[in-house]
Amino acid sequence: MQRIIVVGGGFGGLWSAVGAARRLREAGAAQASVEVVLIDPHPHHRIRVRNYEADLASTLVPYAEVLDPIGVRHIMGEVTGIDADAQTVAVREGGETRPLPYARLVVATGSRLARPPIPGLQHAFDIDTYDGATRLRDHVGRLSALPPVEGRFTALVIGAGLTGIELALELPHRLREAAGSGEHADCRTILADRNAQIGAAMGGAQPVIERACRELGIEMWPGFSVASIDASGATLTDGTYVPASTVVWCGGMRAHPLNASLPVTLDAMGRLPVDTFMRVHGIPNVFAAGDAAEALIDGEHPSVMSCQHARPMGRFAGHNAAAEWLGEPMLPLSIDWYTTILDLGPWGAVYTEGWDRRLVAEGEVAKKTKFVINHARIYPPRTGNAEEILLAGAPVVQRPPAYGDGGARH
Numbered sequence: 001m002q003r004i005i006v007v008g009g010g011f012g013g014l015w016s017a018v019g020a021a022r023r024l025r026e027a028g029a030a031q032a033s034v035e036v037v038l039i040d041p042h043p044h045h046r047i048r049v050r051n052y053e054a055d056l057a058s059t060l061v062p063y064a065e066v067l068d069p070i071g072v073r074h075i076m077g078e079v080t081g082i083d084a085d086a087q088t089v090a091v092r093e094g095g096e097t098r099p100l101p102y103a104r105l106v107v108a109t110g111s112r113l114a115r116p117p118i119p120g121l122q123h124a125f126d127i128d129t130y131d132g133a134t135r136l137r138d139h140v141g142r143l144s145a146l147p148p149v150e151g152r153f154t155a156l157v158i159g160a161g162l163t164g165i166e167l168a169l170e171l172p173h174r175l176r177e178a179a180g181s182g183e184h185a186d187c188r189t190i191l192a193d194r195n196a197q198i199g200a201a202m203g204g205a206q207p208v209i210e211r212a213c214r215e216l217g218i219e220m221w222p223g224f225s226v227a228s229i230d231a232s233g234a235t236l237t238d239g240t241y242v243p244a245s246t247v248v249w250c251g252g253m254r255a256h257p258l259n260a261s262l263p264v265t266l267d268a269m270g271r272l273p274v275d276t277f278m279r280v281h282g283i284p285n286v287f288a289a290g291d292a293a294e295a296l297i298d299g300e301h302p303s304v305m306s307c308q309h310a311r312p313m314g315r316f317a318g319h320n321a322a323a324e325w326l327g328e329p330m331l332p333l334s335i336d337w338y339t340t341i342l343d344l345g346p347w348g349a350v351y352t353e354g355w356d357r358r359l360v361a362e363g364e365v366a367k368k369t370k371f372v373i374n375h376a377r378i379y380p381p382r383t384g385n386a387e388e389i390l391l392a393g394a395p396v397v398q399r400p401p402a403y404g405d406g407g408a409r410h
Contacts, residue, residue: 004325008039009038021322022319043076078093106318121249156248164191172345193223205357301355307378
């Protein structure tokens, strides 16, 4: 039995598996001779980009719903190493580790929250994972039961990248709900960042982000970084102590450390360099997709760690892994557009186009687009219909999400 193994079941991994299964079925390859295997330690595909939301119920998609109808096998285990010479991965499953050979491999291990050696960082919450987001949600819900100390209803979000901004703008109303009547005056949300502006990299959206923060009562603290964290708050590098029962670390991302198993130079974020076919440079039969990989997505700009790029990278990586195994031509990936659609909580959202992030929509117009993205566009079909699932895995690049009248984009 020949195997195309996909490591990781996030956006890059799930769509790699679907893309590979689609190409094999198109070619009429018999499952008795080749199988597609997705290895991930969880039973669910996780819609991680929604972890800033309070309601997480619909962010878990059982792998069985998507993979079983198309004949992809899910191994609920963890890959602990890759031997590119032997063409095997080490799979830990049920307390035992075993080698599993591959004919083609797609590394789609994703990314994880960067955790620098800040004293007391273990006291901070995060929304990097479903479990982490659930812990934060449950903690906020229990705040009223804590002793009435200073900072009980204060949330300090450290890091004003996209994740930090989206979470911070959700927190004021969540804190008010937790506080109940009569305690709203004690509710504070602080968004702190080492850059000179909050949302400094957001181009034309930056003033919109500031306006939304002001109107929602969020305190913006640019030019600060954290020195230490404890169970009651955080100390900033200028010596300021912030009493806060809720400190959330949103300090950037790094690719999964499994990438270091491969004999190739990683980029500054630990990502594997890939060509336009999603092949890892210099390593035969190994592809990579999503946050695990760095591709020049338009021939000039490197891919970003987002579902916007992970999903097409996965579809092309899976398709090309199967095509190469079949001895057929592969397809290059090129994406000639880039957008950023940032949720701004009850205020609305903001939509930018281009790498310089030109503002094109804000408020409720952008919020409608963000809702469609979060609740429909980034989900796999959940009908159980194999043809629909495989069609969604076609190696094509979607056009930018619609905004405005809804008919300008598809």
